[in-house]
Amino acid sequence: MVARHGAAATRAAAWFGAGPDADDVVQEAFVKAWQALDRFRDGAPFRPWLVRIVANQTRNTVRGRGRRDALALRALDLRDGPDPLLDVVAAERQRRLADALATLRRPERDVVVCRWLLGLSESETATALGIPAGTAKSRASRALARLRTVLTDLEETHDRA
Structure with a gap:
């Protein structure tokens, strides 16, 4: 279970805001998943169920430490190669995406994290977040519109600098 889903769970925890506690969140989420395995619906997709546990554990951890929504960039690797210039460009893209998110x-x-950063389908996203599919779809639409605006503004600001 950990070998197959560990990397995705860590990315989820990081994008949900676990920050430097992402590894602890994932470890605790796997323990909770293991303990709740008897309640897992046979035939249901496992990954959305695990993402929901990771999301809930992340919220509990962030709330418990009193910090608000720290995004961890270490789980996202946009680097295209060993070229230092590409590394600088990728780091800038990461920063802009994190700022926009x-x-x-x-x-x-x-x-957004579930759909595009973790690659879950619309129905898997709804399951993972415990919301109706229509709600997931409308939130995704609003989020993408807002991200477009924010990223365009960031790009224009960067171009003027």
Whole structure:
């Protein structure tokens, strides 16, 4: 279970805001998943169920430490190769994406994380977040519109500098 889903769970924890506690969140989420395995519906997709546990554990951890929504960039690797210039460009892209994601409200950011950063389908996203499919779809639409605006503004600001 850990070998197959560990990397995705770590990415999820990081994008949901676990920050430096991502590894601890994932470890605790796997323990909870193992303990709740008897309640897992036979035939249901495992990954959305695990992502939901990771999301809930992340919220508990962040709430418990009193910090708000710290995005961890270490789980996202946009680097295209060993070229130092590409590394600089990728790091800048990461920063801009993190800045843009930070402007979203948590429910919208959670949908973006599930759909596009973790690659879950619309129905898997709804299952992972415990919301109706229509809600996931509308949140995704609002989030993408807001991200477009924010990223365009960031790009224009960068071009003027």
